[in-house]
Amino acid sequence: MRQFCLVLTALLGTAASAGAQVTVDLHALDALPGVKQAPPSRAVPKPQRRAAATKPKQSAPAQSPEQAPTATAPTVATAQPAAPPQPTPPVPAPPPAALPTAAPPTIALAPVAPPQPTEPVAPPPPPISDSSATAATSTGAGLRVTFGVGQSDLSPSSAAAIKQMVAAAPPGPNTSFNVAGYAAGTPEDPSTARRLSLSRALAVRSALMADGVSSTRIFVRALGAATGDEPPDRVDLAVLGGNASASDAAAKSQTQ
Numbered sequence: 001m002r003q004f005c006l007v008l009t010a011l012l013g014t015a016a017s018a019g020a021q022v023t024v025d026l027h028a029l030d031a032l033p034g035v036k037q038a039p040p041s042r043a044v045p046k047p048q049r050r051a052a053a054t055k056p057k058q059s060a061p062a063q064s065p066e067q068a069p070t071a072t073a074p075t076v077a078t079a080q081p082a083a084p085p086q087p088t089p090p091v092p093a094p095p096p097a098a099l100p101t102a103a104p105p106t107i108a109l110a111p112v113a114p115p116q117p118t119e120p121v122a123p124p125p126p127p128i129s130d131s132s133a134t135a136a137t138s139t140g141a142g143l144r145v146t147f148g149v150g151q152s153d154l155s156p157s158s159a160a161a162i163k164q165m166v167a168a169a170p171p172g173p174n175t176s177f178n179v180a181g182y183a184a185g186t187p188e189d190p191s192t193a194r195r196l197s198l199s200r201a202l203a204v205r206s207a208l209m210a211d212g213v214s215s216t217r218i219f220v221r222a223l224g225a226a227t228g229d230e231p232p233d234r235v236d237l238a239v240l241g242g243n244a245s246a247s248d249a250a251a252k253s254q255t256q
Contacts (some may be wrong), residue, residue: 136161184232198222
């Protein structure tokens with residue numbers, strides 16, 4: 001068996017070096033000494049294999065330096081220089097102004113009628129009642145008008161006393177009148193006394209306006225039950241001269 005392998009190796013090496021067709025006869029191995037012959041069997045013809053001759057690998061033809069491809073460098077976009085600013089075309093001079101040679105015509109305007117004077121609105125009459133128990137007494141700075149319990153109307157005599165005081169007051173727009181109203185009440189219900197004192201002060205104000213005193217020169221205060229030691233149901237009317245102020249009148253009315 002070893003001799004068979006040596007012969008087979010020699011034959012394969014010779015065939016590879018010569019590059020020719022090699023035919024192997026397996027029956028010749030049976031004639032070798034020491035080899036056990038196999039029983040005869042029907043030989044199956046095998047197709048002959050031709051060793052393919054190895055062809056030398058063709059190398060690519062060398063290229064000349066002119067034909068050799070050259071690596072192209074990537075193109076870099078370069079900033080284009082900015083175009084120089086175009087000169088601004090000159091602005092044409094405006095045409096000369098055409099001045100009038102003659103004076104413009106005079107436009108006649110229709111006269112505007114002056115506003116018609118409005119008639120002054122008469123103030124409402126004061127609440128005067130014959131059944132009212134109101135009485136007016138003179139004080140150093142004016143009048144003290146006392147009212148009946150729960151009443152706010154003036155009696156005819158108290159209205160006449162207010163009219164006499166207005167006539168005796170210093171004339172002029174600087175004379176003012178301070179009206180302070182009071183009413184009896186309880187601490188549990190101060191709003192009722194305040195509303196009654198306001199009604200009494202407004203009644204005296206209406207009498208002053210009916211006698212010709214402007215409302216801008218009358219100062220009204222509703223003090224409610226803050227009467228002190230004086231009669232609770234009253235209105236203190238004080239007259240201030242030309243150089244006095246309303247605050248002075250208020251102070252005098254509270255001290256009386």
